[in-house]
Amino acid sequence: MNSIKNDTIIALATSAGVGAIAVIRLSGEKSIDIVNTHFNSKFGNKDLTTVKSHTIHLGNIVENDRIIDEVLVSVFKNPNSYTGENVVEINCHGSVYIQQEIIQLFLKNGARNADAGEFTLRAFLNGKMDLSQAEAVADLIASNSAASHQVALQQMRGGFSNEIENLRLQLLNFASLIELELDFSEEDVEFADRTEFNNLVSKIKAVLKRLIDSFALGNVLKNGIPIAIVGEPNVGKSTLLNTLLNEDKAIVSHIAGTTRDAIEDEIIISGVAYRFIDTAGIRHTKDFVENIGIEKTYENIEKAQLVLHLIDSKNIKNIESNITELQDKYPSKNILTIINKIDLLNDSQISNLKSQISNLIFLSAKQKIGISELTNKLTALANKGALSNNETIVSNSRHFESLNNAYNSINEVQKSIDLNVSTDLFAIDIRQALFHLGEITGEVTTEDLLGNIFSNFCIGK
Structure with a gap:
């Protein structure tokens, strides 16, 4: 540049x-x-x-x-x-x-x-x-959903900047007193109240932790929530994807193993973007190409924020073992179990299943029955509470990295205070925390950093 x-x-x-x-x-x-x-x-x-x-x-x-x-x-x-x-x-x-x-x-x-x-x-x-507001301009232009638009707009209006600047000013005031102590080290005097300073460090750590944790939500709201549609062959995964997208994106066939690669597309539900990934059916097979597709299925489950586990209503005898097998393999994943093809079940069978296993969703992807129940569940799981409360949400990976670095430096300061380490040793960590906070708003910049950020903008903005 x-x-x-x-x-x-x-x-x-x-x-x-x-x-x-x-x-x-x-x-x-x-x-x-x-x-x-x-x-x-x-x-x-x-x-x-x-x-x-x-x-x-x-x-x-x-x-x-x-x-x-x-x-x-x-x-x-x-x-x-x-x-x-x-x-x-x-x-x-x-x-x-x-x-x-x-x-x-x-x-x-x-x-x-x-x-x-x-x-x-x-x-x-x-x-x-400031720099974070400038970056929000690019995010605002790129926003493709109400949620990503709201996150970018909140940042562009300065909500995030104000929070960071407030932390930095408070820390800077104490840092000045710490530096003053170093100038008078021979007199052995303290200008910064240690109890008050310790309280400030604890407060800054808590705010930084909240902002860092918000990145998990901010990132998916900005880029779309990735959802893997998984299950055995011919349970209706491709049909569900086509129904959600309202177009024939994936090939649907009665032949097992039709989907051999992940098919992905994005839709917006209640203002939030979702990236649905139709995956190859999970089964034991000697077909080399199909096995590659199944391996990709497992990779997509790892990457997904939510997993839609489809089970064919004709296989309800093995439903519990089917559910348990996937949950045992991915215990930390949010897995939503869906019984598809309910048009083949009678009311008694559905009632019996509901009484046996809770939190099941019943639908027919082909007949478009129960789709609204699924989309309502997705909206509930999107966790838009922070958006509704107008809380600061971090969605920029550069900010996330700087916040992590600032948190680590502040954490070192906290340890030094607890161990009663001499001021000159933890003053370096305070300067580092100030540096990383300054990186976010542009108090600290380099030409390379600016070149990297603004080169991603469109020309004319």
Whole structure:
């Protein structure tokens, strides 16, 4: 990524391709001047450099005597803009030809093509948002469900940043007193109250632990909850996947072993994305290729957040041993047992099963009976309580790593206090904790780190 300069950058802010309209964005000290040179207002001889900020103007973009397009030009003057610089946004017609003509015109007149994420990078460097908020912008753009949208929006509004900054300031105040003690080490004085400091360390550990634990939820809400559909051949796994997706994604056949590889697709239920994985049927077979598929089934069970264990209603005699076998193999997994093909059972058989084994779901994937009961169960298991309570949820793996590092450093400080270790020995751990907390919000950055983060943004944002 280029080092940030005071030059003017330009990029298409809307998706590439033909559309009704397109938005072209410029940012930099000369952005208003560059556009003004080629803008003819529809209402008199208007000068964009003298108009008020946050105003929109109708006119033509022209090159010499040639009109390129009739446009709306929005003017945002520094520091009250997204980037903190002068920003101009041009709403033009969505022809690819028009878009490129306007961009090329301004490139010839002093602008340069923006790098990926450079508008948001400038916003960060100009103090319009911190680093975690900047990263949330990319997450917000990429959000594909109500849950992932809410997590990103909460972070972009600064909820996570405020919590981290508050911890860092409290720790920084005590760190300053600790450093002062080191300066007066020969006088053997204490400026930091050890009891109060110990309470603060315990409080910081508890908050960090809560944030770290929230990553398990945040990560799946952001990327989709992985659910493996498993069972013996011909129990209806592919039919269930097709029914949930409402399309024929997986091949359905009466021949055992039809599914030999994992088939995956995503759907959104009650605002949460789920990644369903239809797996090869589990059985003993001499077929080499099918065995590879069965091995992948076990791998997908390991990766899944939830396992839907399908059992054919025709095999209810072995139901308990069937359930126990999978639960014994994966004792820590959340396994939901489903009796499929209930259209082949009578009411008496269903009642008998319900009385014998609890927490079973009965459905017919083919006849679409009981599907709503399954989706309601999935919604209940999604654990959206933290979202409903507007709690801070960590969904970024970089933040998760920094939080873990900060927690480990604070833990070392706690041990040192408990062992009455001298101040100069645990002062290093305090500095490390401050460093890792600063990494999250951007108090501590490197050019490589910024380059890595913003290179993943789309151009124009």
